[in-house]
Amino acid sequence: MLGYHSADEIRAAEAATGDLLASGVLMRRAAAGLAGVVAAELRARRGAVYGSRVGLVVGAGDNGGDALFAGANLRARGVAVTAVLLAPDRAHAAGLAAFRRAGGRVVDALGHDLDLVVDGVVGLGGSGPLRPAAAAVFEHVRAPVVAVDIPSGVDADTGVVHDPSVHAAVTVTFGARRRAHILAADQCGRVECVDIGIDVPGARMVALDDHDVATNWPVPGPADDKYSQGVTGIIAGSDRFPGAAMLCTGAAVAATSGMVRYVGTAAGDILSRHPEVVAAPDLDSAGRVQAWVIGPGAGTDDDAADKVHSILATDLPVLVDADGLTVLAAHLDWVQQREAPTLLTPHAGEFARLAGAPVGSDRVTAVTDLATRLGATVLLKGRITVVADGAGPVLVNDAGASWAATAGAGDVLSGLAGALLAAGLTARVAAASAARVHAHAAILAARGDDDTSAGAPIGASDLLAAIRPAIREMRSVA
Ligand SMILES: NC(=O)C1=CN([C@@H]2O[C@H](COP(=O)(O)OP(=O)(O)OC[C@H]3O[C@@H](n4cnc5c(N)ncnc54)[C@H](O)[C@@H]3O)[C@@H](O)[C@H]2O)[C@@H](O)CC1
Ligand SMILES: Nc1ncnc2c1ncn2[C@@H]1O[C@H](COP(=O)(O)OP(=O)(O)O)[C@@H](O)[C@H]1O
Ligand SMILES: [K+]
Structure with missing residues (x-):
């Protein structure tokens, strides 16, 4: 039996970790897990991680922070990583600094030769469809997408798939599955849940296996x-x-x-x-x-x-x-x-x-x-x-x-x-x-x-x- 949690339940479980949340440890764990899944995906799709090309689409919140830290991690594995910042002034500061330090490049538009694109536009903090700037970026994306937490434009609790929204090949989530992962299963693709050390209560939504x-x-x-x-x-x-x-x-x-x-x-x-x-x-x-x-x-x-x-x-x-x-x-x-x-x-x-x-x-x-x-x-x-x-x-x-x-x-x-x-x-x-x-x-x-x-x-x-x-x-x- 698999459980699916509401955004409020997840946020409460994150908050209960106190220091781990405040110090950014949870985010580092999330990003490390995300980078691991992206690397495995690159290996499966093109036989190697080193030398592959990944693009990040980075929103203004912590979802974008996950993507940036993961980008830094992938740089260290020899991946060429570029990032489009949808709101450059509000991008996650520590994540962006780590990304730049690792040799990640901020670009105005994603290249056409990418092996994978990471959707770090919005996660639990999202509401409504992809906004125009994000939609304009994804319009040109042909590479498979790995969504951070939730494909952007999909409602975390109801699973409503807004138009436009991101269609992911893989969704990487943290600590526990969100309701959207089953209610919008097709939009999420394969869902990988990374352990970040949070305790969630018994789920109010479950699926029999x-x-x-x-x-x-x-x-x-x-x-x-x-x-x-x-x-x-x-x-x-x-x-x-x-x-x-x-x-x-x-x-x-x-x-x-x-x-x-x-x-x-x-x-x-x-x-x-x-x-x-x-x-x-x-x-x-x-x-x-x-x-x-x-x-x-x-x-x-x-x-x-x-x-x-x-x-x-x-x-x-x-x-x-x-x-x-x-x-x-x-x-x-x-x-x-x-x-x-x-x-x-x-x-x-x-x-x-x-x-x-x-x-x-x-x-x-x-x-x-x-x-x-x-x-x-x-x-x-x-x-x-x-x-x-x-x-x-x-x-x-x-x-x-x-x-x-x-x-x-x-x-x-x-x-x-x-x-x-x-x-x-x-x-x-x-x-x-x-x-x-x-x-x-x-x-x-x-x-x-x-x-x-x-x-x-x-x-x-x-x-x-x-x-x-x-x-x-x-x-x-x-
Ligand atoms: N709190 C934590 O410690 C952790 C949070 N994590 C990540 O943080 C995410 C939640 O972060 P936030 O609460 O900062 O929220 P998000 O990053 O999900 O979204 C907030 C930002 O997105 C913008 N936004 C909302 N709807 C939009 C739309 N439709 N199109 C474009 N932009 C939109 C908002 O204006 C806001 O700036 C999680 O989904 C997860 O990815 C993970 O790092 C795990 C640990
Ligand atoms: N898009 C879909 N994907 C998978 N199963 C579906 C879909 N649409 C309907 N079903 C399933 O097919 C069945 C259709 O039932 P129903 O609409 O009552 O048809 P009928 O009355 O003709 O038997 C239900 O079991 C439903 O869950
Ligand atoms: K996302």
Whole structure:
């Protein structure tokens, strides 16, 4: 599990070091770590550090100070280092002196023959987009960028990527990861965290890793039978959308052992593809389950609404998705009154219906607020999945690729997460674990049989077929 911290948490941890901060020791450590990563990057990209060319873009604060001290360190390793100072009068004085002493050159514009560019414009102190002077410099940069702390123009806490902003190949951070490092993962590139000897508190934002997912994933034990592992109930599909029921039910079958029950009009299609599913025409004859998934392709008419109401009136864990969420938007009290766990899995449009306003740029706060208001766990879909229950740390998952942005992929996700709920995982862990396996399955499906493949577009059926391989791969690391 990796933690991600807010700018305030980092600043407090730095301040708590007292002298180390005031004397500049923290900055020297940060700069030494930064120079080490830049050197390793040069070695990897061109085979040698000595004789390579690095450009620094230096802002007015300590972020620029890090870059200048690192520049001095790189000079000592035989790197030709030039620096553009965006605010020459306010550049970090000690850093600039060290840089000059080491033979670094201050220039008006970066050369075109650089091996790497270091973005030391702004870090935690930044706000808004890159300002025009900085943007003008980066407009001509073709070399890969190593960002100091955070790519400039990216908000440290919300991960909002302003325009313009820096797109980094590598981001080097200090002491602990910032929230932007996962919320704007694509903009940050590879993130390297350098130890500078600060103590950060437990993170309020975390990401499960493959090992966490694998150890939580329910698999049958010696004493298990088909009932003991939790039976998943699925209410999905309609005459218009039978496919949603197939995808959702198929995902639940693939996710866990035990049993999946299905209620709805797509029973014929489902049984022909998944004969292990136990289907029933209505709720009364459905049999017992340990968690329900309701909504994918299920329609929004009165009958569909009645079903959502009845299911939410049970004391079982319930996952509501898709059409179920549209129904729910007019009856939020059905969720607010519940004692049992409720997991809602909206995409941005469904989120806006539930919350009464668009997600906005601060996705984490928006999801946390809705979860708190409803007393439910909310999973907001997208490249970066955000899961909040208003109580514990927010769980975030970076899909790492966007192949899952395809119709029906959400139905697969709800089947997966619902099966984990039925197996007894908490709503937050079920949601985050499902998101991670779903994302990995999308990558495997896009890659096909060829490990080296750059990938090709997939449909949700391909994603479904890759669920088991994804679980296998994750379990093999645990
Ligand atoms: N405090 C410490 O001891 C340490 C701080 N460190 C570095 O210090 C950074 C924080 O330094 P500061 O608090 O001085 O702040 P920054 O250097 O991040 O930014 C402050 C400066 O950037 C300007 N600025 C703000 N937004 C801008 C934008 N969008 N475009 C262009 N310029 C903009 C501001 O006017 C201000 O002059 C961290 O991110 C980290 O890189 C590290 O050296 C680790 C130790
Ligand atoms: N840009 C993206 N990158 C990665 N995954 C994405 C992206 N956009 C959407 N997804 C994922 O794909 C699925 C889409 O779900 P959804 O929008 O509900 O589609 P549908 O209702 O057609 O199934 C979700 O699991 C979501 O997290
Ligand atoms: K930066």
